[in-house]
Amino acid sequence: MALIVQKYGGTSVGTTERIKNVARRVARWKAQGHDLVIVVSAMSGETNRLIALANDIQANPDPRELDVVVSTGEQVTIGLLSMALQEIGVPAHSYCGWQVRVTTDSAHGKARIQSIDEEEIRADLSAGKVVIVAGFQGVDELGHITTLGRGGSDTSAVALAAALGAEECQIYTDVDGVYTTDPRVVPEARRLKTITFEEMIEMASLGSKVLQIRSVEFAGKYRVRLRVLSSFEEDEGEGTLITFEEDENMEKAVVAGIAFDRNEARINVKGVPDKPGIAYQILGPIADANIEVDMIIQNVGENGTTDFSFTVPRGEFQRSLTILRDVQAHIGAAKIDANDKVAKLSIVGVGMRSHCGVASTMFRTLAEEGINIQMISTSEIKVSVLVDEKYLELAVRVLHKAFSLDQED
Amino acid sequence: MALIVQKYGGTSVGTTERIKNVARRVARWKAQGHDLVIVVSAMSGETNRLIALANDIQANPDPRELDVVVSTGEQVTIGLLSMALQEIGVPAHSYCGWQVRVTTDSAHGKARIQSIDEEEIRADLSAGKVVIVAGFQGVDELGHITTLGRGGSDTSAVALAAALGAEECQIYTDVDGVYTTDPRVVPEARRLKTITFEEMIEMASLGSKVLQIRSVEFAGKYRVRLRVLSSFEEDEGEGTLITFEEDENMEKAVVAGIAFDRNEARINVKGVPDKPGIAYQILGPIADANIEVDMIIQNVGENGTTDFSFTVPRGEFQRSLTILRDVQAHIGAAKIDANDKVAKLSIVGVGMRSHCGVASTMFRTLAEEGINIQMISTSEIKVSVLVDEKYLELAVRVLHKAFSLDQED
Incomplete structure (x- = not known):
């Protein structure tokens, strides 16, 4: 008998029928003798509906009032799930964030959790109730x-698991775990039994949208065992357990998986005077316009000039170019070369640290297929490359095979 | 410069366009130098949508959880209205019930207000903000x-007006005041400039659904000046002021208005043994089945038996008859005569107290039109009659004329 926090996302509670399914699953866990705290998102589509109402009134809705409006989505779900549990004979109590005092800072729309008051939750659990937050x-x-x-419900679940010292935080979603890559691109993609936090963070930030990255960081900080499971299969199986590398003694594969992201556009500022402060002069105005920059590369220059490249989300491509035309005149850059038909592809694995040759295997494999690499960026546990978008699927497939990701580890 | 509480109902805030209209109206009042506290309902249809979701899950939703779900409707409106005010340059803050501590008892779904914490509201008003609750x-x-x-937003507004000692509580609705009768039935129906609390309570309980009756009682108890106004006209005019009879020195008309209700069904239990306890034996099982009884009449009996009559809502007619068939055998009543094609019509006015002849004028007027009266019931300030539904419109029209309700008072 353990205390388990389970989180069900928007698609898992998207209809009253699905909410009833979640209730039956929770009841099965309860019947095994576990104490359960359930965290739910808004029914899918609901948050967007509420934001659309707000946008009808204000192009940039007041952040305090927007939070008042959008927080109702989750409030509806907790009430409905509590009813569904009671309907099948499982006592339950629902709580809004303010009721169990999920205290945050005042950064509306992106607040950070500071503390959770566990007293009332513990009292309900002792009384045999399922607690829904x-x-x-x-x-x-x-x-x-x-x-x-967005995606903050994952963080809520991890924070509750940390505050309550839960045995495990189970994130139920529409996939049954974390895969070596997207199975729609590579049918041989395999579900990972475990993945380390560091790998998960790289996979999440690289476009593998299984978990919200902040929740993974939070889990790492507070040492919360996270497990990703499917809410759409009758038997949820074991999903993927996200482990602390230091804690686990198992032999790790060199590469855990391949992530990719089509939402990239490349901008290359050529012939930039090679002097201090130039990176800031180029990226400062981009940051001021709230455009998020992903990869950044500057090569060693020659003849007093250098090339400076970076990527932005595709939706910000035109706006970035407009900004850069002013910058170009100002800093005296020779020309701007840009392309929004690119994609980023990354191999991720903590095993890379001790295995040299991972990057070279990657480059050789791509070269053998005639796929040109436009940009390269590396970190301790990942290698990312930017390629022409039309070669993305091919690149993912050949790399998946080259690193034997289709084999059981 | 006065403190005014305004309440806008579901149709007044039914779309984002209408919410913007409400914001412009509030801004006009604010520009006149008033302090404003605004109470809003859920957008029309929203409460029913939420109840339908709950009913999808539980036929009889858990009352605590149903409150969690349905209270989100008003929460969405307060945020949207606050945004709409800020969008036109009027500073505003929204509050849920729990935030300004509208403390109630624990009777979920029909809770009664016990206290309101005015501190935060006063601070916002002092800072020049419009407060939205x-x-x-x-x-x-x-x-x-x-x-x-249902309709509890009226009560919220009156309770806030009482707690804050507001100059006036203005209820904005889809009609521009209280009329002598329904203008759809009598085109000559006239808006009343004033109506007393007692008359308003009789009009409200008799099917004139302008205000929720509990809010009127509340206003009477705490001496809150209530005004009913239209939110659909550019210039709201003066509406109808609901006064305390004792406070106002004006000459009152004998009859203030005519209310009617088609939602009536009559049941007549004939040949009932005329002995103590018989009323309870008949109505007890009806009350136990949660059927609300309206008019009740028992005449003096003869030959040891009497007739016992009462009315129930039309939707409960068949269920009432089923219950009564058991009762009939048990008490030995001769027969049951019933009719669900009846309507109740009432003339209301505090002036009746000092003017005899009101009832007889009513009965004579109906008799002249050949309209048979099936039941009669009276109180100090009203006379109600039950007539065949098909004569209802005719009856209302001739009585409206007979009591000169089309003339300015």
Whole structure:
């Protein structure tokens, strides 16, 4: 008998039928003698509906009031799930963020959890009740409603698991775990039994949207065992356990998986005077316009000039170019070369640290297929390359095979 | 410069366009130098949508959880209205029931307000902000969300006006005041400049659904000046002021208005043994089945038997008859005569107290039109009659003329 926190996302509670399915699954865990705290998101589509209402009124809705409006989505789900549990004879109590005092800072729309008051939750659990908590929301010191930002329900679940010292935090989603790569691209893609936190963070930030990255960081910080499971299969199986590398003694594969992201556009500023402060002069105006820059590369220059490259989300491509035309004149750059038909592909694995040759295997494999690499960027546990978008699927398939990701580890 | 509480109902905030209209109206009042506290309902249709979701899960939803779900409707509106005010340059802050501590008892779905914490509201008003409060909802001593029942937003507004000592509580609705009768039936129906609380309560309970009756009682108890106004006209005019009879020195008309209700069904239990306890034996099982009885009449009996009549809502007619068939055998009543094609019509006015002849004028007028009266019931300020439904419109029209209700008072 253990204390388990389970989180069900928007598609898992997207209809009243699905909410009933979640209730039956929770009841099965309860029947095994576990104490359960359930965190839920808004029914799928609901948050977007609420944001659309707000946008009808204000192009840039007041952040405090937007939180008041959008936090209702999760509030509806907690009530409905509690009813569904009671309907099948499982006692349950629902709580909004402010009721169990999920205290956050006052950064509306992207608030950070500071503390959770566990007293009432413990009392309910002792009384045999399932406790249901609205994800994504909290309350600041002044009693104003806050939200944690998109995907914040994962973070709510991890924070609750940390505060309650739960045995495990189970994230139920529409996939049954973390895969070596997207099975729609590589049918041989295999579900990983375990993945380390560091790998998971790289996979998540690289476009493998299984978990919200902040929740993974949070879990790492507070040493919460996270497990990703499917809410759409009758038997959820074992999913993928996200482990602390240091804690686990198992032989790790060199490469855990391949992530990719089509939402990239490349901008190459050529013939830039090679002097201090030039990177800031180029990226400063981009950052001021709230455009998120992903890869950044600057090569050693020659003849007093250098080339400076970076990538931005595709939706920001035109806006970035407009900004850069001003910058170009100002810094005296020779020309701007840009391309929004590119994709980023990354191999990720903590095993890389001790195995040299991973990058060279990657480059050789791509070269053998005639795929040109436009940009390269590396970290301790990943190698990312930018390639022409039309070669993406091919590149993922050949690399999946080259690193034997289709073989059981 | 006065403190005014305004309440806008579901149709007044039914779309984002209408919410913007409400914001412009509030801004006009604010520009006149008033302090404003605004109470809003859920957008029309929203409460029903939420109840339907709950009913999808539980035929009889858990009352605590139903309150969690349905209270989100008002929460969405307060956020949107606050945005709409800020969009036109009027500073505003929204509050849920729990945030300004509208403390209620724990009777979920029909909670009663016990206290309101005015501190934060006063601070916002002093800072020049418009304060927006979610109607219909509160929080109990344990911190659970409660709701006040259908139409509870009116009660929220009156309670806030009482707690804050507001100059006036203005109820904005889809009609521009209280009329002498329904203008759809009598085109000559006239808007009343004033109506007394007692008359308003009789009009409200008799099917004139302008205000929720509990809010009127509440206003009477705490001496809150209530005004009914239209939110659909550019210039709201003066609406109808609901006065305390004792406070106003004006000459009152004998009859203030005519109310009617088609939702009536008559049941007549004939040949009942005329002995103590018989009323209870008939109505007890009806009350146990949660059927609300309206008019009740028992005449003096003869030959040891009497007739016992009462009315129930039309939707409960068949269920009532089923129950009564058992009762009939048990008490030995001769027969049951019943009719669900009846309507109740009432003339209301505090002036009746000092003017005899009101009832006889009513009966004579109906007789002249050949309209048979099936049941009669009276109170100090009203006379109600039950007639065949097909004569209802005719009856209302001739009585409206007979009591000169089309003339300015």
